[in-house]
Amino acid sequence: MERIPNRFGVTVLLGLAVLAPVLVQNDYYIQLCTEILIASLLAISLNFLIGYTGLVSLGHAVYLGVGAYAFALLTKNVYPSMWAGLIVAGASCALLAWFMGVFCVRLAGLYFAMLTLAFSQVVYTVAYYWRDVTGGDDGMLGIPKPEIGIPGAFSISLESFTNFYYFVLIIVAVLIFLAWKIANSPFGRVLQAIRENPERVEFIGLPVHRYKLFAFIIAGTLGGFAGGLYSTFQGYISPDLLYWTQSGEIVLMTILGGMYSFLGPAFGAGMLLFIRDTVLNFMEYWRIVVGGILVLLVLFLPGGILGSFEGWISRLSIGGNDGDETRS
Amino acid sequence: MATKPVLETRSLTKSFGSLLAVNEVDYRVPEGELCAVIGPNGAGKTTFFNLISGKLEPTAGGVFFEGEDITGFPPHAVVKKGVGRSFQITNIFPRLSVLDNVRIAVLARRGKTLDMFSPIEKHTEEQDEALEILGEVELEHKAHHPTTELGHGERRNLELGITLALEPRLILLDEPTAGMSIEETSSTIDLVKKISHDKTVVFTEHDMSVVFSIADRISVLHQGSIIAEGTPDEIRNDDLVRLAYLGEEV
Ligand SMILES: Nc1ncnc2c1ncn2[C@@H]1O[C@H](COP(=O)(O)OP(=O)(O)OP(=O)(O)O)[C@@H](O)[C@H]1O
Ligand SMILES: [Mg+2]
Numbered sequence: 001m002e003r004i005p006n007r008f009g010v011t012v013l014l015g016l017a018v019l020a021p022v023l024v025q026n027d028y029y030i031q032l033c034t035e036i037l038i039a040s041l042l043a044i045s046l047n048f049l050i051g052y053t054g055l056v057s058l059g060h061a062v063y064l065g066v067g068a069y070a071f072a073l074l075t076k077n078v079y080p081s082m083w084a085g086l087i088v089a090g091a092s093c094a095l096l097a098w099f100m101g102v103f104c105v106r107l108a109g110l111y112f113a114m115l116t117l118a119f120s121q122v123v124y125t126v127a128y129y130w131r132d133v134t135g136g137d138d139g140m141l142g143i144p145k146p147e148i149g150i151p152g153a154f155s156i157s158l159e160s161f162t163n164f165y166y167f168v169l170i171i172v173a174v175l176i177f178l179a180w181k182i183a184n185s186p187f188g189r190v191l192q193a194i195r196e197n198p199e200r201v202e203f204i205g206l207p208v209h210r211y212k213l214f215a216f217i218i219a220g221t222l223g224g225f226a227g228g229l230y231s232t233f234q235g236y237i238s239p240d241l242l243y244w245t246q247s248g249e250i251v252l253m254t255i256l257g258g259m260y261s262f263l264g265p266a267f268g269a270g271m272l273l274f275i276r277d278t279v280l281n282f283m284e285y286w287r288i289v290v291g292g293i294l295v296l297l298v299l300f301l302p303g304g305i306l307g308s309f310e311g312w313i314s315r316l317s318i319g320g321n322d323g324d325e326t327r328s
Numbered sequence: 329m330a331t332k333p334v335l336e337t338r339s340l341t342k343s344f345g346s347l348l349a350v351n352e353v354d355y356r357v358p359e360g361e362l363c364a365v366i367g368p369n370g371a372g373k374t375t376f377f378n379l380i381s382g383k384l385e386p387t388a389g390g391v392f393f394e395g396e397d398i399t400g401f402p403p404h405a406v407v408k409k410g411v412g413r414s415f416q417i418t419n420i421f422p423r424l425s426v427l428d429n430v431r432i433a434v435l436a437r438r439g440k441t442l443d444m445f446s447p448i449e450k451h452t453e454e455q456d457e458a459l460e461i462l463g464e465v466e467l468e469h470k471a472h473h474p475t476t477e478l479g480h481g482e483r484r485n486l487e488l489g490i491t492l493a494l495e496p497r498l499i500l501l502d503e504p505t506a507g508m509s510i511e512e513t514s515s516t517i518d519l520v521k522k523i524s525h526d527k528t529v530v531f532t533e534h535d536m537s538v539v540f541s542i543a544d545r546i547s548v549l550h551q552g553s554i555i556a557e558g559t560p561d562e563i564r565n566d567d568l569v570r571l572a573y574l575g576e577e578v
Binding site: 181182184185186187188189190192193196197199200202203204205206207208211 | 403407408413419421423432433435440441446447490494
């Protein structure tokens, strides 16, 4: 069953997110929290395809990368505006997803996965060799954090880690809320139906390809926003963002947290980045730890960490339920 | 006899390699009738339904619904025209709730499935209609359960409910009672009879006593061809049919 976060859980989570900079009191960790927020958006966007529509994409890093390059190119070469940068990041990924989606949604299973992988590798190669525009394997440096506000009236600098954290929190919260709305709409339920049984969806009179394409574009657009945020967050980018291992990492986040839970992928993103940062301090091979956890998870908690946790909660509280346990 | 057919196939043919699963079938369904297609295992009944409903493209021949050529239409377009079908092998949405299985079909019929921003529960008209349909197939009390908790007969009923939710003018039921117990079969057959009061229904069924008691017309498919067609009485007395298929049964 789909697990939708309950009000209490969301309030706690949001409260923690708002207080995080006060609680950690440390620039390094504020930055880690910022990165986790961005990765959460990225993982939730991918989960539109994996968990909701049942399409395992192995090329989701393409949106992280393209969104990041779009933001960088616009703000460095054309006009240094935060909003314009983010909108261009989202829009370019929407277009790219539309284009790739037309081909990808005709396929299913492994073929779909392979085609998304292939597309992302093509884009990686372009970014790698098109030195004049992308800087090739040197990447791009000095991506700005333009201030926000109303010209002439007021402006807020995002140079401080805390300000930037709150800016990212607001953008990510709004976009995740939007994704949540979509996930619980009739359209979102159709995507779940496609995951369960695409043939039968055709036979209730809906063109499955078109719905898959919409899901693909939504996922790509949200991913593009994450890419734009990442670009300004890091201040430098390289083609590595587009490499297939990066796509694999986003898939890992989704599975770690639980793909049948709306916030599961965000939880997975937080875990993966936290493990990376703590383990990296004493050994280079942090991926071994992640790999080990993943093996244990797949064996013992196939619903992912947050997914399984929500499962227990809803089983415990089934008595006080109004009969809607199928969606909580 | 003179009413124009709701469904018509002309020389409809499907071959799988050298196997002619459906062979030049000319078939007409008059409006409002309850028509049975019978035949032994492998006769081509399911393939025939697949051709009409757009799941398979015919090798040759055509399909006409209410006079319009719908040959080669994709399944969703055939549904939009007004043809609904159920499946011999239960074809539902396993990890959605029983309610959602039907609700999504109601939303689809009413063109609400591109709504991305209002919660699905806010569509109360569609929800009520879905619950009403679940009542018809005796699943209302299980509305909020996952389909995994349903027994075989209940899953068959849900299969039927999804199809009814589409309010098709022509409804194709591929062995609606497959694998059901005797009691389940009789309540499903009652339902099929009820549906046929205001809809045109074509169904397949292996239980001959059921077929002969409820069908207005029977068509006998044998190795992909229709070898006999008529009222239950005419079929019962047809020598060819007795020889090819019915044997001792009638
Ligand atoms: N997709 C397919 N590819 C190849 N052969 C097929 C395919 N579908 C059906 N057939 C063959 O076509 C013939 C007709 O099959 P069909 O399923 O239409 O029979 P049926 O009358 O529905 O049988 P049953 O009473 O068992 O449901 C069979 O010989 C079957 O093996
Ligand atoms: Mg069959």
